[in-house]
Amino acid sequence: MVTIRDVAKDSGFSSTTVSIVLNNAPLARYIPAVTKKRIEKSAKKLGYRPNLFARSLRSKRTHTVGAMVFDLTDPYCIPIFRGIESALYQASYLPILTDVHNDRARFERYLEMLLDRRVEALIVLANWLFVNIDVLGDLEKSSIPTVMIGQELENDSISSVTVDNELGGRLAIEHLHLLGHRKIAFIRGPKTLGDSAPRWKGIRSFAKANNLELDPHLIMDLPESRDPASSFESGFKLTDELVGRKHSFTALVAFDDMTAFGAIRALSQAGLRVPEDCSVIGFDDIAASALYTPALTTVSQPLEEMGKLAVGIVADGINCVLEKKTVPALHRKLAPELVVRSSTIKLR
C-alpha cells in the first residue's frame, strides 16, 4: 500500500504538506499552485488512497451510519432501505445494514458492533416490533443521533419517522364507504403492535361520524407472531373463518398487504371473486401489491420518502454533534395515500 510518506518522497515535500494539500485543509490557501500540482500528480501517479483507519483514528470521523432492520425479509423494509441508501450515498456516507431477525440478542450484538465501528448515527427500522420498550433504553445509551422509523415515539432523545396510521385507517374505510359498501369485515393488527390501535381508531371514528355500523362478528385480530410473513397465513385463516360465519360482507379491510393477500386466497378458495363478490383493501403498498392479480387497492406509505427523511434527521444530528450543539429529537409523521387499483369495486 502506498502511504502519504511515499507521496511525500515522490513529490519532494513533507508529509505535512501533502496532507494539507490533499485534504484542502485551511492552511492549503498558503500553498502555491505549483506545489499543489506536483503533489496531486504524485498522488495520482502512485495511486495513493488514504488509509481510513489511520484517518478515523485521528479525526474521530467515520462517515458511516448504522441501519438496523428488525426483519429484512419483510418487503416493507426494502423501499425504506432504498431511501436510506440513496440519501446517504448522496451525502457520501456509507450505511452498514444489519438484520436483527427480530431477535433481542442479535439486536444487542449488532448494536455493539456498530458502536464499535463508530457509526456516526443510527437508523432503526422497527418493523413488526414487539420489544419496543427495552430496545429504547439501549438506544438512548448509545449517545449518537438516532432515529426510529415506523414506531410512533414521543421520546425526547430519539427521533422518529412514522406514517399517520389514523389517517390511513380513515382513508381505507372512507374509500369502501364511498363505493357503497356497508357490510365490511376487518382484520386488525396484533394488539401489541404499535400500528394497530391508531389504524383502528381512524376506522372507528370515521364509522361513528358517518353512522356506519361495525358488526363485531366481522372483526378479527391477527395473532402475535415473530414473523411478518405470518400475517399472510393468519389473513387466510381469519378470512376463511369469516366466510364460514353467517354474517355476510361485501368488503374487507386488511391490516396490511400481506394479510390482504391471505384474505384474497381464502376468498378465492371459497369461490368468491375479488373484487366482484368482495372488495379487499390493504395497507403499506409493498412492491408485490401492484403485481398481484387483482392489483391490490391499498393505503400507501411513502416508504422511500421515510428513509430519506430519516437520513435528513440524522445528518442534521451529526452536524449538531460536530458543532457541540445539543441534538433536538424530531418527530415527523407522514401522510399515507390511497392507491386505488383493482381489488375494490363499487357495490352494485
Add this chain to the structure above:
Amino acid sequence: MVTIRDVAKDSGFSSTTVSIVLNNAPLARYIPAVTKKRIEKSAKKLGYRPNLFARSLRSKRTHTVGAMVFDLTDPYCIPIFRGIESALYQASYLPILTDVHNDRARFERYLEMLLDRRVEALIVLANWLFVNIDVLGDLEKSSIPTVMIGQELENDSISSVTVDNELGGRLAIEHLHLLGHRKIAFIRGPKTLGDSAPRWKGIRSFAKANNLELDPHLIMDLPESRDPASSFESGFKLTDELVGRKHSFTALVAFDDMTAFGAIRALSQAGLRVPEDCSVIGFDDIAASALYTPALTTVSQPLEEMGKLAVGIVADGINCVLEKKTVPALHRKLAPELVVRSSTIKLR
C-alpha cells in the same frame, strides 16, 4: 472513551500486559492467573472496548466483508443476502451491503469505498446484470477473495456460485409435459442476460428428447431493461400478444416469477383462468410466489444456500490469504428444485 491505558493504570500493569491478556496472545501463557483476573476485572469495571480503528491500523484485519448487490429491489436478492448475513454473523464478520442500482458509476464508487474500508473479501450478487465483462476487470484488480453469485463464470481468479439453469429449464418443461401439456408458450429471458441461454437449452434438449414440438409462434423474448421489475410489465405485454395470436396454448413457461405474474395478469384480463385454462410456471421462487393467488408453481433456486455457500468460499479465501497461500477460485453450481403449487394443472 476508555482506552487500554486506562485499564493499565487501573489494574496497575502496563498496556502491553493488558493487550496480551485481553487478546489472549501467545505470550499470555506466561502470565499468571492472578494478573489476568485483575486485568479482566479492571477492563470490565471500566467498560473497556478496544478501538477497532487503532486495532485494524496495526493488525491489518477488519472482520468485514463487502457485499454488492446490483439491484436490491429485486426480490431475488433478499433471501440470498439473508444467507450471506447469517453465515457472516456466525463467523463474526460484518457485511457491508451496497446497492449498485444497476449503475456502473455507482458500482465503481462503492467498490472503491469498500476497498478503502479494507473489506477482507467481496461477494457480488450479479442479478439482472448486463455489464458483466467490464465489471470483472475491476474485481480482479481488487486482489481480495471474491465470489460472484448468479453468473456462470469460468474465471480463475473470481469464484462463483450459480444455479444449474439448464437443469432448471428441463424441470419446468418436464413438469408441464408430464401434466399432458403439448401446446406450450415460452417467454424467454433477455438475450444478453447470462441465465437466458442455458435455461432455453434445457428446455430445447428436453423437447428434442421427447419429440415435443416447439411452436416458434409461441416463443417470445423479454426485452433488455435496467429494471428487474420490468419483467412483470413485459410478461404482461408478451402474454397479451400471445393470447391474441391464433396459435392456442395450454401452458406457459415464464423466464422468472415476475414474468409469470405479468403473464397471469394478462391471462386473467383475457378471461382465461389460471390454471384451469392455462398453466403457468415461473423460475426463482421469490417470496411472493407462495403468496400469489394462484400460488405459483416454479423452479426454486436455493437462494439462502447460495448466500451461505458464497460466504464459505470467501472465508476459505481469507484464510488462504492469511497463510499466504494462493487462493483457488471455486465454481459451484447448485441444483434447483421444482416446487409444485397451484398455477399448473393436469391437462384434461
Add this chain to the structure above:
DNA sequence: TCCCGAAGTTCGATTTAAATG
C-alpha cells in the same frame, strides 16, 4: 505580519525486543 514548509506529537492499539529477579 504574511507566506511556505517541516519537525514532531497525537490518535489507541499491537508487537518486538529487552529488562527484571
Add this chain to the structure above:
DNA sequence: GCATTTAAATCGAACTTCGGG
C-alpha cells in the same frame, strides 16, 4: 535459562508548533 513484565517502535494520517524568508 525461565517466568514475568514492560519500554519503545510501529501502523498511517492529521494537527500543532515552529522557523526561515
